[in-house]
Amino acid sequence: MTKGNKKELTLDQREELFEALKTRFEINMNRHEDLEWAKVQAKLEINTEKLWSLHEMERTAGEPDVVGYDKEKDEYIFYDCSAESPKGRRSVCYDWEALESRKKHKPDNNVIDMATDMGIELLTEEQYRALQKLGDFDMKSSSWVQTPANIRKLGGAVFCDYRYGQVFLYHNGADSYYGARGFRGSLRV
Incomplete structure (x- = not known):
């Protein structure tokens, strides 16, 4: 409210x-x-x-x-700390620019705006790796992580998942979105 x-x-x-x-x-x-x-x-x-x-x-x-x-x-x-990428934050592209660049089949939202609206920060790759030391997360899903400016400038964005006992960092077009990819956030209180 x-x-x-x-x-x-x-x-x-x-x-x-x-x-x-x-x-x-x-x-x-x-x-x-x-x-x-x-x-x-x-x-x-x-x-x-x-x-x-x-x-x-x-x-x-x-x-x-x-x-x-x-x-x-x-x-x-x-x-x-949900076992898989949060269900209420999936099927979203990376940021507003990526959302606006889609000509067809636009998702309802984007990661950066959602995180900002929620008052949280998108996990970094380092934070994502630290999370994996506390349990096994994203064994069936994947999560967008903060993307370096040089990668984003070229149209890409990065995400992570956990497979075969290790964390993988991948790239995709920032305008892509998938039903099994969401994002994880952090909050300091």
Whole structure:
């Protein structure tokens, strides 16, 4: 729900989100061994816009979870941890320019605008590789990752997946989209 320019959740949405996040946090302690849920929740309760972004990650089937803590910045780091690329963010091309360049069969949206609207950052290749150290993700799907400017300038974009026990980085035209390719995001709170 958006109130004016501020994005806020209803009390029921907040409670439901906290329950989902807490359950996921407790089930997947290998992702954040030295962290405590109570401290994460306290930080979330004072950052309502970040809470809204986590709700958007959850709503689009990203299954966000804490994957680290930046002591210097006092920020918890969340990534989308769904087994496959989030279902609510698939079949999208890379950015607005790519979307506009399609003459036929345009997808409904693009990765960069969706991530911006959700208030999250698209994972980098490095972050994607770090995620794979916490489990096996995208074994049947693939996820767009941040594309270097020189590749994007030439019309391309990059994505990753996990096959044969390792991460692969590939390229495609930025205007391409597939039912099994979405994107994963990160959020600092």
